[in-house]
Amino acid sequence: MSVYSINTADVVHEVIEGEAILINMKTGVYYSLDGVGGHAWEALQSGPGSAASLAESLAALFDAPLDELEKELARLLAEMQAEGLLRVGEGTAQAAPLAASGEKKPFANPQLVKYTDLEALLLLDPIHDVSEDGWPHQKPDEVSEENKA
Amino acid sequence: MQDYFQQLIDTARQAVTVNGQQTRTYRVAGRLVQAHFAGSALLSVIHPPLAHLAVDDTQLPDLELFLWDSHSTGLQSPDFPNRPAGADIWRYHDGRLTGYGFNQLNHEGMMWLDRRENKAVYWAPSAGRVSSADHACPLLWLWSWWLSVHQIHLVHAATIAGEQSAAMLVGKSGSGKSTTAQLALNSGLKYMADDYSLVDVPARQVYSLYSACRVMLADRVNYPWLDPTYASQDHEKAVFHLFPALKDKLALQRSIKAIFVPKITGAPSSRILPVSPAQVLRAVAPNTLVQLRVGIDPQQAMQAMSALARQVPCFALELGADRNQTTALLTEFLGEA
Numbered sequence: 001m002s003v004y005s006i007n008t009a010d011v012v013h014e015v016i017e018g019e020a021i022l023i024n025m026k027t028g029v030y031y032s033l034d035g036v037g038g039h040a041w042e043a044l045q046s047g048p049g050s051a052a053s054l055a056e057s058l059a060a061l062f063d064a065p066l067d068e069l070e071k072e073l074a075r076l077l078a079e080m081q082a083e084g085l086l087r088v089g090e091g092t093a094q095a096a097p098l099a100a101s102g103e104k105k106p107f108a109n110p111q112l113v114k115y116t117d118l119e120a121l122l123l124l125d126p127i128h129d130v131s132e133d134g135w136p137h138q139k140p141d142e143v144s145e146e147n148k149a
Numbered sequence: 150m151q152d153y154f155q156q157l158i159d160t161a162r163q164a165v166t167v168n169g170q171q172t173r174t175y176r177v178a179g180r181l182v183q184a185h186f187a188g189s190a191l192l193s194v195i196h197p198p199l200a201h202l203a204v205d206d207t208q209l210p211d212l213e214l215f216l217w218d219s220h221s222t223g224l225q226s227p228d229f230p231n232r233p234a235g236a237d238i239w240r241y242h243d244g245r246l247t248g249y250g251f252n253q254l255n256h257e258g259m260m261w262l263d264r265r266e267n268k269a270v271y272w273a274p275s276a277g278r279v280s281s282a283d284h285a286c287p288l289l290w291l292w293s294w295w296l297s298v299h300q301i302h303l304v305h306a307a308t309i310a311g312e313q314s315a316a317m318l319v320g321k322s323g324s325g326k327s328t329t330a331q332l333a334l335n336s337g338l339k340y341m342a343d344d345y346s347l348v349d350v351p352a353r354q355v356y357s358l359y360s361a362c363r364v365m366l367a368d369r370v371n372y373p374w375l376d377p378t379y380a381s382q383d384h385e386k387a388v389f390h391l392f393p394a395l396k397d398k399l400a401l402q403r404s405i406k407a408i409f410v411p412k413i414t415g416a417p418s419s420r421i422l423p424v425s426p427a428q429v430l431r432a433v434a435p436n437t438l439v440q441l442r443v444g445i446d447p448q449q450a451m452q453a454m455s456a457l458a459r460q461v462p463c464f465a466l467e468l469g470a471d472r473n474q475t476t477a478l479l480t481e482f483l484g485e486a
Contacts, residue, residue: 008448012434012438012447012448012451013448013451014430014434014451014452014455016426016427016430016455016458016459017425017426017427019425019427019431021427021430021431021434021435023434023435023438023439023447023451025438025439025442025447028435028439030431030434030435030439032427032431034427115431115435117321118321118435118436118439121439121440122439
């Protein structure tokens with residue numbers, strides 16, 4: 001079973017009023033997620049989760065069949081992994097269930113809204129990390145990209 | 150790396166003896182910063198945008214800063230071991246020391262902060278090669294690193310103020326932040342920032358950092374009241390030093406009454422409408438964090454901006470064409486009418 005966790009090395013994130021705002025600091029692209037997606041991210045903040053475990057948790061909040069929730073979450077999680085927001089691995093889902101309150105909310109397919117207006121800022125001014133090992137040196141992935149070119 | 154930083158400090162101390170040490174003390178977000186310039190070369194570039202923060206205070210500073218350039222002092226910066234060609238911008242960060250350097254488009258320089266010793270260094274090959282951004286916003290990243298230690302956050306926001314309180318304006322370039330701040334200079338309102346503001350979230354206070362503003366060359370004709378403060382320009386923007394000519398229009402610290410997300414609409418008049426804290430966070434956080442991505446804890450800064458958006462009323466500011474109506478609306482909002 002694929003289990004997803006937040007890519008904390010590259011992603012800065014916050015959930016505010018049910019909306020998750022996610023910034024990929026490596027690419028400069030940022031995202032928003034609300035509704036089912038915002039709640040799914042909130043659950044992932046407590047630990048890794050799978051489409052099935054998140055669907056089970058969100059079924060208490062949204063008026064939707066479990067299998068539809070799981071299908072839509074599987075799609076969303078794969079999309080977020082492709083955007084570098086999540087890491088995927090094998091293991092056990094640990095995300096804590098979300099607390100249900102009152103009536104279930106109407107279900108809408110979760111949408112990852114993507115903003116690319118800041119992307120150029122990072123592309124124009126790439127910053128090279130240096131360490132005790134020496135002064136500006138390229139990361140292995142940057143070197144390999146240059147070699148490809 | 151500590152040895153390298155010590156070499157920088159030693160060279161800077163030596164440099165300030167060459168052309169005569171010029172010391173300025175600034176109160177930055179309530180903290181004292183003592184800046185030792187090596188002669189007048191860098192002083193003439195770095196000091197004017199900070200001049201409104203200068204104080205006569207002989208207490209022990211919270212931060213000691215050394216600034217020198219090689220051209221006027223004849224003292225080079227210590228060599229970097231293993232520095233490869235081709236890296237235009239670099240950073241180093243180990244929790245205690247943070248460094249940042251650039252050599253790009255004929256501009257070159259670097260800055261370092263030692264958080265434990267509260268000492269910082271700024272170097273440029275010559276005053277003429279200081280980046281154009283540093284002419285209006287000098288030492289930007291250094292302030293960001295150092296003040297974040299004190300839970301003061303540098304935020305990409307303009308700020309205008311009344312006598313008692315302030316409104317911050319957040320959003321990407323071109324949204325109307327700077328326009329609104331510059332309009333404030335020609336009204337009963339006060340100017341605090343057109344690009345970067347310092348925020349103490351728990352205290353709900355905003356501080357001015359720079360008294361310089363930048364205006365696109367093509368737009369300069371729209372702000373004739375800035376003309377007496379003209380300082381310099383690059384191919385794109387003119388820089389104005391508002392202090393001392395417009396010192397009565399500057400405010401240094403205020404409580405935060407509201408956050409606006411401005412938008413230029415082209416409608417005849419401006420109006421203010423409530424928006425969600427999420428909309429404000431989306432407008433301010435990515436801009437701030439992508440720009441200031443070196444040497445701060447971005448997740449901590451994100452949480453601070455989120456806390457600010459939750460505790461302060463949030464509004465959209467739809468900017469219309471009538472500038473007088475806009476300033477009247479904001480003046481009334483800030484209780485100055």
